[in-house]
Amino acid sequence: MEIPDLYGELKDNDFQKIGSFIYKNYGINLYPKKKVLLKSRLQKRLKHLGISSYSDYRDYLFNNKEEIIHMIDKISTNKTDFFREAVHFEYLEGIIKNGFANNLDNNELLVWSAGCSSGQEAYSLAMTIDNLKSEIGYKYRIFASDISLSVLKTAKEAIYPFNLLNQIPLVFRKKYLLKSKDKTNPRFRIVKELRDNTEFSFYNLLSKDAFSKLKFNIIFCRNTLIYFDTETQIKVMHNLIRHLKKGGLLFLGHSESIINMGLPLETVHPSVYEKK
Ligand SMILES: C[S@@+](CC[C@H](N)C(=O)[O-])C[C@H]1O[C@@H](n2cnc3c(N)ncnc32)[C@H](O)[C@@H]1O
Secondary structure, eight states, X not given: OOOOOTTOOOOHHHHHHHHHXXXXXXXXXXXXXXXXXXXXXXXXXXXXXXXXOHHHHXXXXXXXXXXXXXXXXXXXXOOOOTTSSTHHHHHHHHHHHTTTTTTOGGGEEEEEEESOTTTHHHHHHHHHHHTTHXXXXXXXXXXXXXXXXXXXXXXXXXXXXXXXXXXXXXHHHHHHEEEOOOTTSOEEEEXXXXXXTEEEEEOOTTOSSOSOSOOEXXXXXXXXXXXXXXXXXXXXXXXXXXXXXXXXXXXXXXTOOOTXXXXXXXXXXXXXXXXX
16 A cells, blocks of 8 residues: 655654664664565654654654664564464463472463563453363463563453454363453453463563562463564573573464474473473
8 A cells, every 4th residue: 555655754764773773772674675574663653743754754763762662662673463373372281280380489380472462362361261260270360571662561451353253262261261241342351360361561571670579380382482583582582481491481472483493391281481
């Protein structure tokens, strides 16, 4: 689609400066082909800020830390679903039933959804784990993080449109969802008990600071590595591994590969790895 040229050209050197900043700090690679995409996504910011050219926007960006967060929000790809790659949730249920959570520190299962988007992955984990709680008798906490503030807002609110209902197994729909009575805007909300066990925060997976002092039993980082080149993937993997307990499990997306990275991980199931 042709974009109306309201703000003139996004010059190559402005594109390169913004692109290399995003790559260096957030790992997202804006190849030359993505110039049109960046231009169209930044248009809303220029309009909002009353800035009349991309060059002025670039100057504004590099002098205003807060703007960087808004820009990242515009360029991140946040596609997600409830129970996406459902076999992971089935596998998780199976290993918990078979004793994975039998000897937890403080009897508490700690889970991190890294690159959580609008929360569907974190709440799918919460439903799967909560459902086994009475059978197994443990506590659990889900931590979830992303670099996009708008998806984190949706995740915290935990309100979703009705058309996503069919992604959630029927038993969980009955147990964990509150349905709105508003027929003009039908939505559902995740129940308070699950929301109380789930915490969302801003965290850049390339950060040198730790996400948390905690080490996790389970980390889901799915469909996020694919946006990074190999060098960045290795940095992110080391960051994830330092947050994983020995014997803990890391779940990646099915299309993501960590072959030849020399990591202390052993494959235990397709795209599921145990820390040695
Ligand atoms: C495609 S979504 C995947 C969501 C979910 N994990 C799933 O599989 O459905 C990828 C998410 O990673 C986030 N992301 C991208 N770069 C990141 C970074 N450097 N640190 C943290 N999150 C990042 C994006 O904002 C986006 O919400």
